[in-house]
Each structure stands twice: as structure tokens, then as C-alpha cells.
Amino acid sequence: MVGFKPTDVPPTAAVKFVGAGTAACIADLITFPLDTAKVRLQIQGENKVAVEARTAQYRGVFGTMATMVKNEGPRSLYNGLVAGLQRQMSFASVRIGLYDSVKHFYTKGSEHAGIGSRLLAGCTTGAMAVAVAQPTDVVKVRFQAQARMEGGRRYQGTLDAYKTIAREEGVRGLWKGTSPNITRNALVNCAELVTYDLIKDALLKYNLMTDNLPCHFTSAFGAGFCTTVIASPVDVVKTRYMNSAPGQYGSAVKCALAMLRKEGPLAFYKGFTPSFLRLGSWNVVMFVTYEQLKRAMMAARGSREAPF
Incomplete structure (x- = not known):
């Protein structure tokens, strides 16, 4: 085929699915300490007795680490x-x-997606992802906050955490905080993916950059900042509620109201700096890796399918 290039092959849904998961894991490996610091800062202050009993207070992201x-x-x-x-x-x-x-489903296959279709797609996939992955999120947050527990470690291992939560709180305990998490991830997905989409499209449309590494880096960094500003309040409530003892808060809304009453509106932006450092760096690593993985996998697929 004249002029054929492996990268001309459009990425399939399977390639995007595998590539996104792999890229996200790589991003998590690099930025996980920032996420842990964010969780510690977000939960600090929710229990005055526990806080006063501790000698070490967390101050700032690097101070926390x-x-x-x-x-x-x-x-x-x-x-x-x-x-x-x-x-x-x-x-x-x-x-x-x-x-x-x-997104293509909502636009009925059209390549020209409006902002409404992009937002709807972001909300849809964000909610779908929470429904699938909520137990893993609950266990992750519990482990990251574990040092605040007195009398030994709360859980001895990942499998033990799943078993203990299910045994002590019921299977519903593994889906604790689903509502605020759906809200958070609908916001995160829309802010993250739609902003990345729009920034990248604008850079390419006005010939400011080509579809390469600097373009992906710039788009990802902008997406990380927008996401942090929009999603931080819901993220703090989600973290507090997921980590709370059974019966501490009646619901995510009551958790938010308790925070507002006891700590004021600034409590909703606790851990903002590590959130931004984490989301900004996570977005850069994830999107840059994702774009490169997509290209590599489609190049390999295109090479296999190219006529000799």
C-alpha cells in the first residue's frame, strides 16, 4: 500500500482500554506518595481527640511526606x-x-463532538468506572490513612482489608462512599478528559503545536490544574467519608455539613497543593504514556496487517 504507515491505523477500543489502564498504573507508581500525602492532609482535623493526641502534625505536602x-x-x-x-x-x-x-456513541459516529457530548461521555464513563472499581478505592484510602489508627495497624494486607471490611461492615461497606465518588469522578472525568481534549484540539487547530510530546504535556498539565480546582471539595468529602468509622457520618452530605460547621469552608480545599501536584504530574505521566502506548500498539498491529 503506497504511503502506508502503521500509525495511520486508528486505535481500537481494546487498545485504548488496555493502554489507559497500563498508563494509569505507571502514573500511579510515580505519583503515589503525593496521593498518600493528600489523603493524610484531607483527614487531618476530622477527629479533634485523635489529632490532639498525636505529636506529629502534617504541614504541607513535603512536610507531610x-x-x-x-x-x-x-x-x-x-x-x-x-x-x-x-x-x-x-x-x-x-x-x-x-x-x-x-463520545462517538453520543455523537452517532460523528467526528465533530460538541462540548455537551464530551461532558456527557465524561460523566458516563466516570460513573461506570466507579461502579466497577469502588471497593479498590475504599481499600486504597483506608490503607493510606491507616497510620492515624491507634492500637496497631487497621489491616494486615490488601486481601485482609477486603475480607475485614466485608465481614465487619457487610458487602455494602466495600461500596461505601459510592455517591460522593460518582460525583467526584464525574467531575474529574469531565474536567480531566474534556479539558485535555479541548486544549489539545485548540493547539492542533491553530497550528500552535503538532500532535507530539510537547502538545500532550501541555494539554495534560492544563487538564490537571482545572481538575484540581473543580474536584477538590468533593474529593475531600469522599476521602473523609470512605475512611470514617461505621456510624461516624450518616451520609456523605452529613459528612460535608459536619466539615463546614466544625472546620469552615476552607476545609474543602485541604490538601489542595498535593492534590494539584499529584493530579498535574499524574495527568502528564498518564496522558503522555497513554498516547505513546496507543501509537506503539497500533504501530505493531499495523505492521502485522501491512501487505508485503
Whole structure:
């Protein structure tokens, strides 16, 4: 075939699905300490007795990480990593890998998707991903917050965490916080994917950049900042509610109201700096890796299918 290039082959849904999950795992491996610091900062202050009993207070993202390393060892920064990787393989594969397919479904196959179709696709895949991956998210958050528990570690391992939660709180405990998580991830997905989509399209449309690494980096960084600003309040409530003891809060809404009453509106932006550092760097690593994986997999597929 004259002029055939392997990269001309459009990526399939399977390639996007696998590529998104793999890229998200790579991003998590690199940025997980920032996520753990974010969780510690978000839960700080929810229990005044526990906070006053502690000698170490967390101050800032790097101060939090330094305190954790000093008091708990370097491995504490990766508490919950196994559940985190399980989450990304099931979560990112759906919300990112299926985004284009769902977007084309809403536009009935048209290549020109409006902002409404993009937002609807982001909400849809975000909600679908939560329904699949919620138990892994609950376990990840519990592990990351585990140091605040007195009398030993809360869970001894990832499998033990799943079993213990199901035994003590019922199967519904594994889906604790689903409502705020759906809200959060609908916002995150829309802000993240739609912003990335729009920034990348604008850069290419006005010939400011070509479809290459600098373009992917710029689009991902912008998406990370927008996502952090929009999603932080819901993310804090989600983290608090998921980590709470049975009966501590009646619902996610009551959790939010308790935060507002006891700590004020700024409580909803606790951990903003690590959230941005984490989401910004996570987006850059994930989207750049995702774009390269898609190209590599489609190049390999195109090479196999190319006529000799």
C-alpha cells in the first residue's frame, strides 16, 4: 500500500482500554506518595481527640511526606499501592479507555463532538468506572490513612482489608462512599478528559503545536490544574467519608455539613497543593504514556496487517 504507515491505523477500543489502564498504573507508581500525602492532609482535623493526641502534625505536602518517612518509614508513602494499582487497571481502563467510544456513541459516529457530548461521555464513563472499581478505592484510602489508627495497624494486607471490611461492615461497606465518588469522578472525568481534549484540539487547530510530546504535556498539565480546582471539595468529602468509622457520618452530605460547621469552608480545599501536584504530574505521566502506548500498539498491529 503506497504511503502506508502503521500509525495511520486508528486505535481500537481494546487498545485504548488496555493502554489507559497500563498508563494509569505507571502514573500511579510515580505519583503515589503525593496521593498518600493528600489523603493524610484531607483527614487531618476530622477527629479533634485523635489529632490532639498525636505529636506529629502534617504541614504541607513535603512536610507531610517527611513526617511520614521519619515516623513510619519510607514504605508508608506507598501504603495502599497494591489496591491503587488494582483500582487503576479497573478504573482508568473504563473511564479513559472507553471515553472516545462513548463520545462517538453520543455523537452517532460523528467526528465533530460538541462540548455537551464530551461532558456527557465524561460523566458516563466516570460513573461506570466507579461502579466497577469502588471497593479498590475504599481499600486504597483506608490503607493510606491507616497510620492515624491507634492500637496497631487497621489491616494486615490488601486481601485482609477486603475480607475485614466485608465481614465487619457487610458487602455494602466495600461500596461505601459510592455517591460522593460518582460525583467526584464525574467531575474529574469531565474536567480531566474534556479539558485535555479541548486544549489539545485548540493547539492542533491553530497550528500552535503538532500532535507530539510537547502538545500532550501541555494539554495534560492544563487538564490537571482545572481538575484540581473543580474536584477538590468533593474529593475531600469522599476521602473523609470512605475512611470514617461505621456510624461516624450518616451520609456523605452529613459528612460535608459536619466539615463546614466544625472546620469552615476552607476545609474543602485541604490538601489542595498535593492534590494539584499529584493530579498535574499524574495527568502528564498518564496522558503522555497513554498516547505513546496507543501509537506503539497500533504501530505493531499495523505492521502485522501491512501487505508485503
